[in-house]
Amino acid sequence: MLPRCPKCDLKFERIEGHWTGDLGINTIVSFGALLVVLLVGFLAFWPDPPIVAIIIASIAAAGFLPLAFFPYSKTIWLAIDIMMRPIEPGEVRPGFGPEPETL
Numbered sequence: 001m002l003p004r005c006p007k008c009d010l011k012f013e014r015i016e017g018h019w020t021g022d023l024g025i026n027t028i029v030s031f032g033a034l035l036v037v038l039l040v041g042f043l044a045f046w047p048d049p050p051i052v053a054i055i056i057a058s059i060a061a062a063g064f065l066p067l068a069f070f071p072y073s074k075t076i077w078l079a080i081d082i083m084m085r086p087i088e089p090g091e092v093r094p095g096f097g098p099e100p101e102t103l
Contacts, residue, residue, distance in 0.1 A: 001070075001071055001074060007096075008092040008093050008097070009092055009093045009096075010087070010091060010092045010097075011091075012074055012078055014078075014081060014085070014091075018077070021081065022070075022074040022078075024077075025073040025077055026069055026070055026073035029065070029069055029073065030061075030066045030069065033061050034058060034061050037054070037057050037058050037061045038054065038058060041053070041054035041057060089101075
């Protein structure tokens with residue numbers, strides 16, 4: 001990921017510790033997907049589930065999804081952050097956000 005948006009120059013990590021939000025979103029989505037894989041694997045093949053296939057699918061989901069979803073979690077968290085703390089003048093290139101007031 002680039003540190004800033006190439007179009008508007010907005011920093012993706014606006015404040016110190018900003019990464020904790022996107023890490024939390026990534027964790028929730030990854031564990032949710034792992035839970036779905038486990039539930040579907042066991043419920044679809046009950047009473048004799050293929051344990052090895054479910055373990056392989058679980059390892060694949062737990063290893064691949066957090067890496068693939070990382071840029072999206074950063075973007076989602078940035079959108080939530082912008083809703084909570086609107087963009088200040090000077091945080092983005094002119095024409096992309098609020099302009100500084102001139103007297």
